[in-house]
Amino acid sequence: xxxxxxxxxxxxxxxxxxxxxxxxxxxxxxxxxxxxxxxxxxxxxxxxxxxxxxxxxxxxxxxxxxxxxxxxxxxxxxxxxxxxxxxxxxxxxxxxxxxxxxxxxxxxxxxxxxxxxxxxxxxxxxxxxxxxxxxxxxxxxxxxxxxxxxxxxxxxxxxxxxxxxxxxxxxxxxxxxxxxxxxxxxxxxxxxxxxxxxxxxxxxxxxxxxxxxxxxxxxxxxxxxxxxxxxxxxxxxxxxxxxxxxxxxxxxxxxxxxxxxxxxxxxxxxxxxxxxxxxxxxxxxxxxxxxxxxxxxxxxxxxxxxxxxxxxxxxxxxxxxxxxxxxxxxxxxxxxxxxxxxxxxxxxxxxxxxxxxxxxxxxxxxxxxxxx
Ligand code: GLY
Numbered sequence: 001x002x003x004x005x006x007x008x009x010x011x012x013x014x015x016x017x018x019x020x021x022x023x024x025x026x027x028x029x030x031x032x033x034x035x036x037x038x039x040x041x042x043x044x045x046x047x048x049x050x051x052x053x054x055x056x057x058x059x060x061x062x063x064x065x066x067x068x069x070x071x072x073x074x075x076x077x078x079x080x081x082x083x084x085x086x087x088x089x090x091x092x093x094x095x096x097x098x099x100x101x102x103x104x105x106x107x108x109x110x111x112x113x114x115x116x117x118x119x120x121x122x123x124x125x126x127x128x129x130x131x132x133x134x135x136x137x138x139x140x141x142x143x144x145x146x147x148x149x150x151x152x153x154x155x156x157x158x159x160x161x162x163x164x165x166x167x168x169x170x171x172x173x174x175x176x177x178x179x180x181x182x183x184x185x186x187x188x189x190x191x192x193x194x195x196x197x198x199x200x201x202x203x204x205x206x207x208x209x210x211x212x213x214x215x216x217x218x219x220x221x222x223x224x225x226x227x228x229x230x231x232x233x234x235x236x237x238x239x240x241x242x243x244x245x246x247x248x249x250x251x252x253x254x255x256x257x258x259x260x261x262x263x264x265x266x267x268x269x270x271x272x273x274x275x276x277x278x279x280x281x282x283x284x285x286x287x288x289x290x291x292x293x294x295x296x297x298x299x300x301x302x303x304x305x306x307x308x309x310x311x312x313x314x315x316x317x318x319x320x321x322x323x324x325x326x327x328x329x330x331x332x333x334x335x336x337x338x339x340x341x342x343x344x345x346x347x348x349x350x351x352x353x354x355x356x357x358x359x360x361x362x363x364x365x366x367x368x369x370x371x372x
Contacts, residue, residue, distance in 0.1 A: 013140060015166065015228075016163055017165075017167075017220065017227065021166065022059065022167070028163060029062060029099070029126075032126075033061060033099070038092065038094055038095065040092065040101070041055075041100075041101045042070070043070075044073075045072055046072050047105075050170075050173040051173060055103060055128065066092050070107075074152075077111050077145065077146045077153075078147060079155070082111065089115070095123075097124070103128045103130060105134045106138030106271075110138065110145050110153070110156070111146055112127075112144075113143075114156055117157045118157065127140075127163075127165070128164075130170040132174065132186075132223070133272055135227070136185040136186050136226045136227065140230050140231060141231075141244075144157050158239055171214055180270070180272060180307070181272030182272055183222075184272035185275065186223075186226045187276070189229050190226070191345070192249045194345055230247070242349070245350070246339055246349060252339075253281045253358070253361070254274045254276075254277060255274070279300070280301060281362060283301070283341070284360070284361040284365075285357060285358070286340040288360075292341055296343060325358065335352045336354075336355075338352075
């Protein structure tokens with residue numbers, strides 16, 4: 001398969017992948033540097049060690065940049081880090097034409113994008129995602145945010161990067177659990193928007209994806225298809241007034257499972273692993289609520305269990321998950337609103353489900369993994 005150099009270039013998203021990704025980045029950086037000369041690169045401890053050397057080697061013009069660094073992990077998306085980055089930009093005399101490059105996963109692109117979009121009312125930034133999750137989802141679509149008072153993404157903006165560059169080489173720095181985390185978003189996008197991509201993914205031998213030597217052309221293909229689809233969805237509804245909510249499939253129950261795993265379990269799940277469970281439960285709801293055929297539901301179940309394994313939830317976890325769901329903003333008069341699918345590739349937003357239906361979907365997953 002030949003990849004377009006530019007997956008998409010519209011007012012909304014410029015996402016660049018393919019073999020000439022470094023040349024394109026080099027060209028864009030040179031163009032932006034001409035306006036001001038100052039470039040700031042935000043990384044975390046991991047990406048500074050594992051990814052920055054490759055970036056500086058490939059794009060020599062970046063070697064004189066000011067390096068900014070945060071500790072890795074979701075806790076980095078805090079107001080204190082935002083303030084210290086604003087201070088670093090001010091001390092480095094960043095002007096409105098200075099450039100911030102976000103080199104990292106979703107935490108780096110969310111925080112860096114937020115800081116860039118607010119400093120001097122907005123300076124240009126570029127996202128270079130280094131995790132599969134960020135390549136497939138977080139770094140595309142212009143959502144930026146920090147967390148406040150333990151609430152995720154409560155302060156943020158819709159702000160577009162100059163471009164997002166997808167460089168599959170960085171995938172070699174990830175362990176299997178991080179690859180799985182991003183893979184669930186790729187599966188999700190196919191299920192809500194692209195039937196033929198879903199058919200393709202479900203025919204893949206997933207062992208191939210996780211071979212010791214990563215099959216980068218195959219990963220590149222998955223990333224490019226998924227990014228292209230995400231761009232289309234975002235372009236149709238940038239501010240998430242309506243149809244962009246298809247991207248929430250699996251996320252309502254998934255977020256509650258993620259919170260459970262952080263609070264009560266010895267092994268916290270990655271975001272994507274929790275979303276994979278959410279997708280299974282919400283596929284169950286889709287079968288009962290939106291006419292998803294049983295044979296399609298079984299295919300989804302089979303692929304997700306064989307890819308992600310099972311994560312035992314017990315009888316006593318179910319009320320805890322319901323408690324987390326109650327905090328969700330999509331609940332009204334005891335009815336929770338979900339994005340569901342009527343068939344692979346076709347999503348339906350704002351689907352009401354009551355507490356009993358939700359409990360049945362959780363019991364389905366509990367029985368499936370039969371560790372109760
Ligand atoms: N991560 C979902 C979205 O970008 O809308």
